[in-house]
Amino acid sequence: MITLYGDVTKTRANRCSWMLNEIGIEHSRVPLAFRPGETRPPEFLALNPNGKCPTLVDGDFVLFESLAINLHLARRYGGLLGPQTPEEDALMAQWSLWVATEVEKPLLLTSAARYLFAPCEPGGEEEAIALKKLARPWSVLDAHLRDRDFIIGDRLTVADINVAAVMHFIPIAGVDVSHWPAMKRWLEACLERPAAIDLRSVDFRVPRPSTSRDVFAMFL
Amino acid sequence: MITLYGDVTKTRANRCSWMLNEIGIEHSRVPLAFRPGETRPPEFLALNPNGKCPTLVDGDFVLFESLAINLHLARRYGGLLGPQTPEEDALMAQWSLWVATEVEKPLLLTSAARYLFAPCEPGGEEEAIALKKLARPWSVLDAHLRDRDFIIGDRLTVADINVAAVMHFIPIAGVDVSHWPAMKRWLEACLERPAAIDLRSVDFRVPRPSTSRDVFAMFL
Numbered sequence: 187m188i189t190l191y192g193d194v195t196k197t198r199a200n201r202c203s204w205m206l207n208e209i210g211i212e213h214s215r216v217p218l219a220f221r222p223g224e225t226r227p228p229e230f231l232a233l234n235p236n237g238k239c240p241t242l243v244d245g246d247f248v249l250f251e252s253l254a255i256n257l258h259l260a261r262r263y264g265g266l267l268g269p270q271t272p273e274e275d276a277l278m279a280q281w282s283l284w285v286a287t288e289v290e291k292p293l294l295l296t297s298a299a300r301y302l303f304a305p306c307e308p309g310g311e312e313e314a315i316a317l318k319k320l321a322r323p324w325s326v327l328d329a330h331l332r333d334r335d336f337i338i339g340d341r342l343t344v345a346d347i348n349v350a351a352v353m354h355f356i357p358i359a360g361v362d363v364s365h366w367p368a369m370k371r372w373l374e375a376c377l378e379r380p381a382a383i384d385l386r387s388v389d390f391r392v393p394r395p396s397t398s399r400d401v402f403a404m405f406l
Numbered sequence: 407m408i409t410l411y412g413d414v415t416k417t418r419a420n421r422c423s424w425m426l427n428e429i430g431i432e433h434s435r436v437p438l439a440f441r442p443g444e445t446r447p448p449e450f451l452a453l454n455p456n457g458k459c460p461t462l463v464d465g466d467f468v469l470f471e472s473l474a475i476n477l478h479l480a481r482r483y484g485g486l487l488g489p490q491t492p493e494e495d496a497l498m499a500q501w502s503l504w505v506a507t508e509v510e511k512p513l514l515l516t517s518a519a520r521y522l523f524a525p526c527e528p529g530g531e532e533e534a535i536a537l538k539k540l541a542r543p544w545s546v547l548d549a550h551l552r553d554r555d556f557i558i559g560d561r562l563t564v565a566d567i568n569v570a571a572v573m574h575f576i577p578i579a580g581v582d583v584s585h586w587p588a589m590k591r592w593l594e595a596c597l598e599r600p601a602a603i604d605l606r607s608v609d610f611r612v613p614r615p616s617t618s619r620d621v622f623a624m625f626l
Contacts, residue, residue: 235546236508247493251503258496273467276478279499283471286507288456292626315623326455402622403535406512 188212191230192239193219198252199240200384201351205256205344207381209263253282253348260344267343277338281345285352288323291405292316297355298401303394312401317361328366335372342376350376354385408432411450412459413439418472419460420604421571425476427601428567429483473502473568480564487563497558501565505572508543511625512536517575518621523614532621537581548586555592562596570596574605 190206192199196219206213218239220226226237234241234250241248242255244262249255257278260268269275294302295316327349330337337345350373356363357377363370377385395401410426412419416439426433438459440446446457454461454470461468462475464482469475477498480488489495514522515536547569550557557565570593576583577597583590597605615621 235549236504236543247496249496249500251500251507254496254500254503257499258492261495262492272478272482275481276467276469276474279477279502280469280471280474282499283474283503283506284456286503287471287510290507291511295626316626319626323456329455397619399617399619399622402619402626406515406536406539406622406625 187214187243187245189214189216189243191216191218191233191241191243193217194384195387195389197239200354200388201252201348202240202242202255202259203384204351204379204382205259205264205267205347207383208267208342208347208379209259209265211259211263252351253286256344256348256351257282260347264344266341267347269343270339274338274343278343278345278348281337282348284323285349289320289349290352292319293353293355293361295401295405296320296361297359298392298394298405300359300361301355302359302390302392304391312398324363324366324369328369331368331372335375342379346372346376350382351385354382354388357386358388407434407463407465409434409436409463411436411438411453411461411463413437414604415607415609417459420574420608421472421568422460422462422475422479423604424571424599424602425479425484425487425564425567427603428487428562428599429479429485431479431483472571473506476564476568476571477502480567484564486561487567489563490559494558494563498563498565498568501557502568504543505569509540509569510572512539513573513575513581515621515625516540516581517579518612518614518625520579520581521575522579522610522612524611532618544583544586544589548589551588551592555595562599566592566596570602571605574602574608577606578608 188211190199190202190213194200194203218230231237233243233248236250238250240252240255241250249258269278296313299310299313336342337349353373354377356373395404408431410419410422410433414420414423451457453463453468456470458470460472460475461470469478489498516533519530519533556562557569573593574597576593615624
């Protein structure tokens with residue numbers, strides 16, 4: 187029995203619901219979401235002491251970190267979505283860590299200025315700094331995808347799902363990525379998949395901090 | 407034949423040299439380090455288009471992302487340092503992603519104020535913001551380690567190595583973690599291991615950006 191904790195419109199549980207939908211495995215969902223500072227129920231903290239969603243319960247095995255949950259689901263239940271060789275396994279972890287450390291926070295800041303803090307003017311100096319950080323990793327991914335349709339091998343894998351799931355704010359926030367056409371094509375193909383429906387249905391806003399310094403501090 | 411690219415005193419290659427030392431496997435090292443903006447040699451970019459160290463070459467298999475490199479080395483060569491079950495495998499990815507997303511950047515900022523930007527006054531508002539972010543993940547890790555000596559099972563694994571390697575700036579920058587005694591004891595035991603020598607020999611300074619906003623932007 188698999189249970190996914192986390193509201194798919196307000197938490198990173200949407201990354202894991204994509205994977206579960208692709209696999210087509212029966213599971214139940216507990217649509218929790220917490221506002222910053224809100225007290226978590228003790229029974230949820232007993233599952234994940236970080237108090238964060240998503241959290242996965244697979245039988246009696248409990249796992250947190252959305253991208254690690256997807257790696258686990260792909261490996262155990264995903265067939266070709268998961269690794270077929272030790273090298274693929276290593277590359278799936280590599281791309282998951284890559285998107286989490288190189289892309290996630292600057293893209294969140296860019297998206298915040300354009301979407302999360304809305305109504306808010308897009309553009310501005312904060313976005314310029316964030317986009318400058320994104321230019322290098324996006325050029326790497328674009329070059330990687332220039333001659334192929336998927337990140338690893340010739341099929342959709344958890345590497346595509348984890349990287350595209352982090353990057354789903356690009357269409358939501360209207361970030362222009364036409365400078366990276368191979369990446370843009372790949373991302374659109376990924377996020378248009380029926381199983382990725384929850385990545386297209388984000389409904390989450392936060393107040394804009396009062397100073398530019400505090401905006402950056404928010405994404406530390 | 408295994409080759410580790412990256413100067414172990416100036417890049418995150420020290421995380422991977424720790425793993426290689428623990429395994430005791432023969433390998434060669436290419437001590438590259440690049441200053442920000444410096445042009446990378448094309449032959450290195452051909453290995454890792456991100457132009458970042460560490461990069462691992464294992465036979466004809468090339469891998470980047472320091473924590474993914476360690477997961478691969480542990481799984482392929484590490485014996486008990488690596489996973490013995492699918493659940494351990496998932497937890498090793500979970501803790502690696504956890505430390506990369508919850509701890510690394512706020513700890514780097516704290517360390518920057520106390521060490522990397524030196525000579526520089528420790529403390530200040532930037533450090534207070536960073537330490538506030540670290541309190542929750544550190545409380546989680548401290549509680550996890552209260553009744554055990556290692557993160558997973560009853561032995562040292564790549565989970566300990568990856569989490570402690572990211573946290574090696576705590577002793578270097580003199581960050582007070584006495585509020586989290588189980589974590590402190592565990593971290594000291596990890597970093598005192600002979601194989602972790604390169605984590606104790608950091609030699610890396612950067613200029614402090616001129617405004618507090620730019621300090622935060624640096625760690626985005």
